[in-house]
Amino acid sequence: MEDLVTYITQEPSDDVEEKIKYKYPNISCELLTSDVGQINDRLGEDESLLMKLYGFLQNESPLNPLLASFFSKVLSILIGRKPEQIVEFLRKREDFVDLMIKHIGTSAIMDLLLRMLTCVEPQQLRQDVLNWLNEEKVIQRLVDMVQPCQDEDRHSNASQSLCEIIRLSRDQMFQVQGCSEPDPLLATLEKQETVEQLLSNIFDKEKNDSAIVSVIQILLTLFETRRPAHPSFSVNQSILEAVRPRLKDFHQLLLEPPKKNIMKTTWGVLDPPVGNTRLNVVRLVASLLQTNTHIINMELINLNTLGVILDMYFKYIWNNFLHLQVEICTAMILAMPPAQSENLKIDSDQEPVRESHLLKHLFQKCQFLQRILDAWSSNEKAQAEGGRRQGYMGHLTRIANSIVHNSDKGPNGAQIQQLISELTEDDKERWETFISGQLADTNKRNTVDLVNTHHIHSSSDDEVDFKDSGFHQDSSLQQAFSDYQMQQMTSNFIEQFGFNDEEFADQDDVVDIPFDRISDINFSLNTNESANIALFEACCKEKIQQFEDAGSDEEDIWDEKDVTFAPEAQRHDALLFCDGCPVVSGPLWTANFDDIPMDTGSSTAMGESAPASTTAAPASPSSPAVIPESAGWSSSNASPDKAMGWADFSSNFSPVR
Numbered sequence: 001m002e003d004l005v006t007y008i009t010q011e012p013s014d015d016v017e018e019k020i021k022y023k024y025p026n027i028s029c030e031l032l033t034s035d036v037g038q039i040n041d042r043l044g045e046d047e048s049l050l051m052k053l054y055g056f057l058q059n060e061s062p063l064n065p066l067l068a069s070f071f072s073k074v075l076s077i078l079i080g081r082k083p084e085q086i087v088e089f090l091r092k093r094e095d096f097v098d099l100m101i102k103h104i105g106t107s108a109i110m111d112l113l114l115r116m117l118t119c120v121e122p123q124q125l126r127q128d129v130l131n132w133l134n135e136e137k138v139i140q141r142l143v144d145m146v147q148p149c150q151d152e153d154r155h156s157n158a159s160q161s162l163c164e165i166i167r168l169s170r171d172q173m174f175q176v177q178g179c180s181e182p183d184p185l186l187a188t189l190e191k192q193e194t195v196e197q198l199l200s201n202i203f204d205k206e207k208n209d210s211a212i213v214s215v216i217q218i219l220l221t222l223f224e225t226r227r228p229a230h231p232s233f234s235v236n237q238s239i240l241e242a243v244r245p246r247l248k249d250f251h252q253l254l255l256e257p258p259k260k261n262i263m264k265t266t267w268g269v270l271d272p273p274v275g276n277t278r279l280n281v282v283r284l285v286a287s288l289l290q291t292n293t294h295i296i297n298m299e300l301i302n303l304n305t306l307g308v309i310l311d312m313y314f315k316y317i318w319n320n321f322l323h324l325q326v327e328i329c330t331a332m333i334l335a336m337p338p339a340q341s342e343n344l345k346i347d348s349d350q351e352p353v354r355e356s357h358l359l360k361h362l363f364q365k366c367q368f369l370q371r372i373l374d375a376w377s378s379n380e381k382a383q384a385e386g387g388r389r390q391g392y393m394g395h396l397t398r399i400a401n402s403i404v405h406n407s408d409k410g411p412n413g414a415q416i417q418q419l420i421s422e423l424t425e426d427d428k429e430r431w432e433t434f435i436s437g438q439l440a441d442t443n444k445r446n447t448v449d450l451v452n453t454h455h456i457h458s459s460s461d462d463e464v465d466f467k468d469s470g471f472h473q474d475s476s477l478q479q480a481f482s483d484y485q486m487q488q489m490t491s492n493f494i495e496q497f498g499f500n501d502e503e504f505a506d507q508d509d510v511v512d513i514p515f516d517r518i519s520d521i522n523f524s525l526n527t528n529e530s531a532n533i534a535l536f537e538a539c540c541k542e543k544i545q546q547f548e549d550a551g552s553d554e555e556d557i558w559d560e561k562d563v564t565f566a567p568e569a570q571r572h573d574a575l576l577f578c579d580g581c582p583v584v585s586g587p588l589w590t591a592n593f594d595d596i597p598m599d600t601g602s603s604t605a606m607g608e609s610a611p612a613s614t615t616a617a618p619a620s621p622s623s624p625a626v627i628p629e630s631a632g633w634s635s636s637n638a639s640p641d642k643a644m645g646w647a648d649f650s651s652n653f654s655p656v657r
Contacts, residue, residue, distance in 0.1 A: 001042055004028040005049055008070040009056040022066060029070040033077050043074075044082035050089050057099040057109075068108040075112060080119045087120065087129060097136040104145060105153035110161050113138075117168055117185075127181055134184035139165075143194060146215055147201035148208035159214035162189065163221040190222065195242035203249045209258045209277050216280040219243065223287040235291050243288070244299055250281050251303045254312070267318065274312070274319050282309055282325040289332045289358070294339040301361045306333075310366055314375055318391040327395045330368075333358045334406040334416070355415055363419040372400055373430050376438060397446070400439050 007028035012021045032039060043049050056063075056071045078086050090096050103109040116133075120126045145158035169186035188194060198219075202212045222239050257278050263270040285305060288296050300306060306329070313326045338354040362368045379390045407416040420431065 001039075001046070001049055002052065004032055005043075005052045008032070008067060008074060009053060011064060011067070025067065025070055029073060032074045035077060035081070040078065040081045044078050044085050047089065050086075054089075054093065057096075057103065061103060061105070063103055063106045063109070065106060065108065068103075068106045072108040072112040072115075076115045076119065079115055083120050083125055087125065091132060097133070097138055097141070101138070101141045101145065104142070104157050104161065105151065107157060110157040113161060114164050114168070117165065130184050134188060139185055139188045139194065140197075143197055143201070146198065146211055146218075148206050148211050150211075152210040155210045155214040159217050162218050165189065166218075166221045167224075190236045190239060192238040192242045195219070195222070195239050199242065199246045199249075203246060207253075207258045209275070212253070212258070212277050213280050216284050219284060220280075220287055223291065235293075240291065240293055240296060244295055247288075247296070247299045247305070248303060250284065251305050251308065253281050254278055254305070254308050265318075270316075274316050274322055278312070279319075279321055279325070282312075282322060282329070285309065286325055286328045286332070289329055289336075292336055292339050297339060297358050301357060301365075304365065306358075306362060307366045310368075310371060313392060314371065320391065320395070323392045323395040327399055330362070330399055331402050333362055334402050334412065335410050337411045356412055359412055359415055360419065363416075369403070369420070369423065369431055370427055372396060372403075373427070373434055376434065380438075397439070397442055400435070401443065404435055404439070 005028075007025045012025065032043065043053075053071065053074065056067070075086070100109060100113055104113075116129060117126075120129050139162070142158045142162055145154045150158075165185050166189060169183040173183060173186075198215050202208070202215050219239075223235055257272065257275050260272045260275050263273040285300070288300070309326055309329065312322060316322055333356070336356070338356040375390070375392070375396060379393055383389055403416065407413050407420065410416070420428065423431065
């Protein structure tokens with residue numbers, strides 16, 4: 001056991017050949033994690049072995065990623081099988097949390113930390129672990145890892161750890177609703193001071209793309225409402241209070257992102273490119289809009305963040321990641337009812353109506369409709385001059401349709417109609433013409449018709465069109481296929497489960513096989529076949545050019561009256577084999593037939609040589625020529641002892657059309 005633990009915790013010697021360097025560590029890990037009770041007991045209850053295993057964490061960074069995965073795998077299975085002993089052992093190690101945070105840049109160590117939150121049972125022991133980790137300030141230490149002075153691996157793994165803690169804690173709260181104690185790690189993460197510390201890490205120091213994206217990922221996870229029906233999953237107001245003062249900093253990131261190199265693309269130069277930072281800021285704005293909070297909405301309006309996002313939409317015409325997020329933002333503004341703190345508009349003849357400030361800002365300050373009309377006209381002009389269709393046109397079509405739909409049936413329909421009516425006469429006329437003209441035509445083109453609503457044209461070169469050919473149009477084909485589907489192919493369901501005597505009998509003795517009725521399947525069509533056959537042959541004669549070479553050797557291959565085999569002198573490699581099946585490649589071919597014995601009790605073995613016949617009996621369409629199981633097929637240059645057998649072959653030698 002000591003040797004097995006040593007193999008997974010100590011670096012192999014550099015003298016060992018590279019391809020077998022990690023052979024013994026890998027085998028040792030597989031043995032220790034084989035989930036054998038004796039091994040788990042020996043390893044989990046022997047403190048000297050545990051100390052030897054724990055010593056791996058005390059190595060300097062960076063850890064060997066392969067050995068770290070072995071170490072994490074072994075300790076994880078011990079946490080699942082011996083939770084009390086392992087938790088007690090780790091709590092006695094005062095530097096455990098420090099070492100875990102120190103090596104958080106190694107993915108296997110991050111996985112081990114998450115294992116401690118998910119694999120510890122029973123519930124009370126898990127709650128003790130959460131309280132212990134919270135007392136050790138594991139959340140605050142992970143937050144400190146997400147700042148510009150740390151490397152990108154620490155940013156990513158610390159951010160992912162915090163995101164997973166949020167999701168796992170919320171899922172656990174939903175599953176164990178009767179638990180009286182709240183999750184201390186989640187409560188710490190949702191505190192206003194924790195969120196403020198995260199934002200301070202990225203805004204009060206130098207701008208770092210990786211750190212900014214990592215913090216935004218954490219905020220997006222905090223704003224997730226995976227189960228909105230549960231009251232505990234509403235967005236915590238303390239998070240919004242921490243984010244609101246920093247909205248101006250996020251807005252500034254849209255205007256001045258971290259420095260990016262000029263990007264040359266096949267269609268032009270991006271200076272600067274959108275970048276991961278600005279894309280995630282737009283995603284954050286979409287999540288903030290989804291909270292539908294009055295103070296957040298008003299801050300976005302004052303900053304004109306929506307106007308900047310629309311500018312980016314029309315500037316970066318090929319970035320569909322950006323286009324999708326902008327579409328989400330506009331769709332929420334159009335379809336979302338006004339926030340509770342929005343002002344009431346009181347008319348003399350109607351009940352008080354709550355108006356959306358975001359909607360008013362979008363239509364008036366951002367000139368939403370005018371920009372859609374201008375972009376559409378610009379695209380049509382570019383296409384008329386031979387240019388490409390702009391990359392945002394698909395999303396722009398959906399945005400325009402969303403406006404039309406919500407003006408008719410949405411919760412803000414009255415306000416949208418009012419805002420449209422307040423446009424200038426020119427803009428109003430342009431919009432009405434657009435939705436009844438270009439937009440309607442585009443929607444019609446984008447509508448997928450059913451197959452039977454239009455004629456299907458052939459894609460072949462001759463462009464055959466059978467729309468006027470007069471094929472039989474009744475429902476006999478459909479009815480026949482329906483009858484075919486309804487036929488029973490298998491035996492009735494057997495209600496008795498388990499083995500019976502027939503399971504152990506020879507296969508030849510078992511008559512009741514599963515598909516005992518497959519031979520009864522009938523697929524007959526009661527149609528006028530003669531008319532269809534005549535029509536099909538007429539079409540073939542008209543469309544297919546016939547070969548009229550009088551000297552062609554292929555004319556008499558499949559003669560209905562006779563089948564003649566080539567003389568011995570003319571035989572050559574005319575019979576080919578494809579996947580075990582003979583394929584005739586020319587007119588000159590040969591076949592060797594074994595003598596058919598009259599006594600059914602004996603037959604020539606498959607593929608054995610036998611006297612060959614050079615002629616065959618005439619075959620007719622009504623009487624197909626059948627080659628018996630003992631028949632051996634061979635090419636002319638194949639020796640008799642290598643003739644290929646082909647069982648149960650039946651062929652009709654009538655002409656094939």
